[in-house]
Amino acid sequence: MKKLLVAFAAVFSLAAQANDTLTVAATAVPHAEILEFVKPALAAEGVDLDIKVFTDYIQPNVQVAEGRLDANFFQHQPYLNEFNNGKGTNLVAVTGVHLEPLGAYSNKYKKLDELPGGANVVIPNDATNGGRALLLLQAAGLIKLQNPRDILATPKDIIENPKDLKIRALEAATLPRVLTQVDLALINTNYALDAKLDPAHDALVIEGNDSPYVNILVSRPDNKDTPAMQKLAAALHSPELKQFILEKYKGAVLPAF
Numbered sequence: 001m002k003k004l005l006v007a008f009a010a011v012f013s014l015a016a017q018a019n020d021t022l023t024v025a026a027t028a029v030p031h032a033e034i035l036e037f038v039k040p041a042l043a044a045e046g047v048d049l050d051i052k053v054f055t056d057y058i059q060p061n062v063q064v065a066e067g068r069l070d071a072n073f074f075q076h077q078p079y080l081n082e083f084n085n086g087k088g089t090n091l092v093a094v095t096g097v098h099l100e101p102l103g104a105y106s107n108k109y110k111k112l113d114e115l116p117g118g119a120n121v122v123i124p125n126d127a128t129n130g131g132r133a134l135l136l137l138q139a140a141g142l143i144k145l146q147n148p149r150d151i152l153a154t155p156k157d158i159i160e161n162p163k164d165l166k167i168r169a170l171e172a173a174t175l176p177r178v179l180t181q182v183d184l185a186l187i188n189t190n191y192a193l194d195a196k197l198d199p200a201h202d203a204l205v206i207e208g209n210d211s212p213y214v215n216i217l218v219s220r221p222d223n224k225d226t227p228a229m230q231k232l233a234a235a236l237h238s239p240e241l242k243q244f245i246l247e248k249y250k251g252a253v254l255p256a257f
Contacts, residue, residue, distance in 0.1 A: 020228040023050040024217075025060035025072040029193040030245075030253050031215070034097065035073060037244050038235040045235075047228045055173050057126060061218070065089040070223060071232070073097070074190070076213040078128040078151055092224055095233040096214040098245060099254045100189030102132055103203030104140070107180050112140055112204050118164050119183035125169035127152050132213065133186035134158070137165075140205045189252055199252040214256040 022042075026032040032053050039049045052069065054060050060072035061083050075083075077093060084091055109115060123133035131153040137143045144160035145153050155167045170178065175187045176195035189199050199206055207213075217236060223229055235241065242255045 019048065020046055021048045021050055022070045022228050022232055023052060024232075025052045025054050025063060025069050025074070027055065027057075027060075027074040027190045027194075028053050029190055030098070030100070030249060031073045031190060033248070034236070034241065034245070038232070038238070038241055041235050041238070041240070042231060045231050047231050049232070057172060061087070061089065061091060064218065064220060065091055067220070071217055071219040071229065073215070073217050075218065076128070076215055078132075078213065079126065080216065080218060082127050082152070090221060091218050092221055094217040094219050094224055094229060095236060096216050096256045097236045098215050099211055099213065099256050100215060101199060101203075101207035101211060101252075101254070102129070102136055102186060102188060102213070103192060103199045103206040104133075104136065104184055104186050105179060105192065105197060105202055106184050106204055108183055109204070112142065112184075115142070115163060115165070115183055118166055120181075121165045121167045121184045121186070122170050122175055122178060122182050123167060123186045124172035124175065124188065126172060127154075129172060129188060130154065130169050134167075136186060136205060136207060137167075193249070193252060200250060 024035060026035055032051050035049060035051045042049050057075065060074055063069045064072050080091060080093065083089065123130050128151060131151045134145060134153045138145050138148060142163060142165060143158050146157045146159050147153065150157060172188055173191055175185045176191050179185050192199050217233060219229055237257045245253055245255050
């Protein structure tokens with residue numbers, strides 16, 4: 001009987017290990033789609049992936065910091081740094097996964113030089129993506145910033161604006177919805193894809209593949225190195241995932257590994 005109990009305990013222990021669960025927040029496209037792709041491979045390794053889709057950039061970090069979620073996958077390192085500094089959190093990057101080039105879109109014009117004087121332009125209202133958008137406008141020759149490399153630049157830092165662009169900052173998730181109401185919108189690729197925009201063809205200007213804004217898997221210091229988290233990190237660097245990204249997004253999303 002004792003041997004039987006020991007054997008049962010061993011089997012029970014293995015079953016418990018096989019049922020490890022990671023709850024990960026993600027924006028719908030492409031992050032949740034990427035996680036869905038690696039989910040079966042992770043299940044085969046004893047990790048069940050519970051994907052929670054969010055439409056904003058705040059709650060995924062708040063809920064990971066509070067321990068309600070294990071990790072999130074939606075942001076780049078400059079945004080994480082700004083969030084940690086502003087909120088007093090200590091979230092950490094586990095690994096980099098992909099790049100989503102920021103693009104400028106218009107329903108009214110096919111080229112940037114068609115923008116009229118006083119055109120209405122909207123950019124993301126979070127500090128890092130807002131600065132990123134202004135850097136892209138600067139690279140396109142539409143504005144000039146006081147510090148041409150400042151990733152946290154705001155419209156107040158514009159020193160030259162030949163077309164007198166009227167630049168407003170709005171919640172990133174709302175930008176595709178207001179595209180018909182403005183002349184130009186600087187939209188993060190995840191929200192552009194979710195709105196059925198094709199960054200490779202629809203963007204009037206888009207970041208190059210030298211952008212530093214690689215999207216990262218984020219967790220806490222206490223769970224960053226757990227076996228389950230490391231299995232997820234490895235799955236997010238697999239050759240199969242790289243091929244999936246290249247084939248599905250056709251250059252709108254680029255592997256960073």
